[in-house]
Amino acid sequence: MTDQRSQAEIVRQSLKRRYRKERRFRAYGVLAIAIALGALLTLFTDIIGKGYTGFMKTTITMDVQLDGEMMYLDDPTDERQIKMADFVEPLIQALIKEIPGATEEQRNQVRELINPYASVALRDALKANPEWLGTTQTMTFLSHTDVDVYVKHAGDAAYSIKLNDQQKAWVDELQERGVIETSFNDVFFSGGDSRDPSKAGILGAIVGSLLTMFVTLILSFPIGVAAAIYLEEFAPQNKFTDFIEVNINNLAAVPSIIFGLLGLAVFINLFGMPRSVPVVGGLVLTLMTLPTIIISSRAAIKSVPPSIREAAEGIGASKMQVVLHHVLPLAMPGMLTGSIIGMAQALGETAPLLLIGMVAFIVDVPDGFFDSATVLPVQVFLWAGSPELAFIERASAAIMVLLTFLISMNALAIWMRKRLERRW
Template sequence: MNNQQQAELVRQSLKRRYRKERRFRLYGILAIAIALAALVTLFADIIGKGYTGFIKTTITLEVPLDPQTMYLEDATDKDAFNMADFKAPLLTALHNVLPETGKGDNRDLGHLLSSYAANKVRDTLEADLSLLGTTQTMSFLVSDDVSVYVKHADDPNYSIQLSEKQQRWVDRLQERGIIQNSFNDVFFENGDSRDPGHAGVLGAIVGSLLTMVVTLLLSFPIGVAAAIYLEEFAPQNRLTDFIEVNINNLAAVPSIIFGLLGLAVFINLFGLPRSVPLVGGLVLTLMTLPTIIISSRAAIKSVPPSIREAAEGIGASRMQVVLHHVLPLALPGMLTGSIIGMAQALGETAPLLLIGMVAFIVDVPSGFVDSATVLPVQIFLWAGSPELAFIERASAAIMVLLTFLIAMNALAIWLRRRLERRW
């Protein structure tokens, strides 16, 4: 074989190699494109269903607080006040803005307002009895059926529950600006409710934060201490090998197993109350510990041996080497792994369902032993509700949860870059 033939073989081999490289690069680009398309589709679906959850529909009425209409002869009499008809002024106000309606339409008119509208009239009078006999401009949430109609009248995925007559009333009130949409502050100020219009995520957010505080205070110091001991001080024998294997296996255990463990140990054995952030934090600590230990050990291993050797060369003890030299350099990786583990714990539902955090909780928790729920469980409850208005509530809560998760991952990246030391 002459030199020309050898050169041709080399060229053909290079061409095949370059073709394979181009194909491999194309496969990588295609995989990234598919992943991005799936991500865009997911976010588009969630945002498309959930953005209306951040919008509330209200109706503004001139409400005549007539004591005769409410059958309230003596407002100072507590029994008479409790027996008063606080819905009557609302019907009168609706008749005033819809003069074509009559008494026979009272039932259909009442369905335009939220079930809590009469309670607002009552609370207003209870706070200031001097308003009795006056006309007040008041805003109320509309009923769930009206809210769905106003937001999704053209969406075939939503079934409109209003009659044609009620739809004409709502259209007329919208044209006159009596029914309006605005930012849904109720969603961030209230806890859960049977009425979708009054349901909010404040209780779930506070419950999640309290649970995460317990998880962080327990999992981070325990996980870091375990990683330091296993990596720097533990002797290499069968016992430590057994512990390392089990830590790695625990990281792959389904989260519901940790829920069963928490139910058996913390609730049944120790008698701790169900559905409280303290127990939820303990369960999530068990689930998060393997992730923190593994990431912390990897961060410690990444510290060059020359750092240890230099510290030992100037007379530092083993503990001083670890605390003053190894730990500061490994801390960014430890924090990153811990925050990612916390973000994973924030999105967990299965272990918390088993310890009772699936309960219907209306009040916002004020402590670690108050009944509470968390965002993933709140989403689970709303997603299984039959009311159409809860669909947008669930999607909006998913957007809130994703915001927290993205923020936690961004914090992990920022901390790593901020604290990272180069050598």
């Protein structure tokens, strides 16, 4: 009896130790998840906290007197006169009238509140409406970047306010009167890059990303699927195919910058293709994405039960018919899911595109595959390294847009997998 009780006690102690280990293991797992979620929450809080103001713009609305003598302009339809005309003076005089107590001697301080591109906007408006000459029009312009920073970040120590005390008082007064207002920043989504943060937009980067991703998709998906079908269904099992499979798996782990070096050496230096164009960017990202698509496509083909192949062959179908009519349709949902994940990875890549020149300062929105362009990750890289602190919010806002695309693509992949998958 004593031996039985001692053995039972040993078993109970052993069970207690095992249960304690299991509880500790579960606690470690919960702690790891909590740390990951905390880091993710911190990252998103920082990005959103810095970037939400990038979706707002600061504007100045005032009555502008379009006096021909003041602008040295008689005929707004004459291109020569338009080039020689002074479109800054009407803006200065209009803002002086809006500021209580401002004098002609303070015109330089007043001018520093107006965006440098406001004169261009006034010129374009007058060219489009020549009948405005000699009239007074209520017009809205972007404020200077320093005013924009002051309005949005007056109490934020991370942003240096470059306005003097007099200018700050003027801006506060104009805000109270509704002359200076903040609104949704449509310029951010309708323009290309700019040296002036208030004019900088992401439309050029979005179009460049779409063109690059289109080239990547039309090349990587058919090539990757064809390679997966051959390796899984037709290739003989020998040392050569084993060598290919090992190298495909290794290529999936190669740093992306290596593909950039390959693209620089082959597509640009050897073939002489132009730098900083979506076609070259798409070719480089195709090389990077192919291993992911091939691996995921092979896994999807393997998931098709052998009974499907056997049944098709049993009724006289050829090998090609078995693959094209039965295996491929059933494996396509998994192939599409892997391809979308690979495309999402390519969309977020920066390093390979830097090496092929897509880091250039591009103002115009690209019109085709051979126009100079940049992409969203590279645009974020450029703005994050800019000495202008006002670009911080632009970079964070662009990151939010990029994350929206990436999350949407991954959500689409999950939805397609759930919607189209078949359980056997």
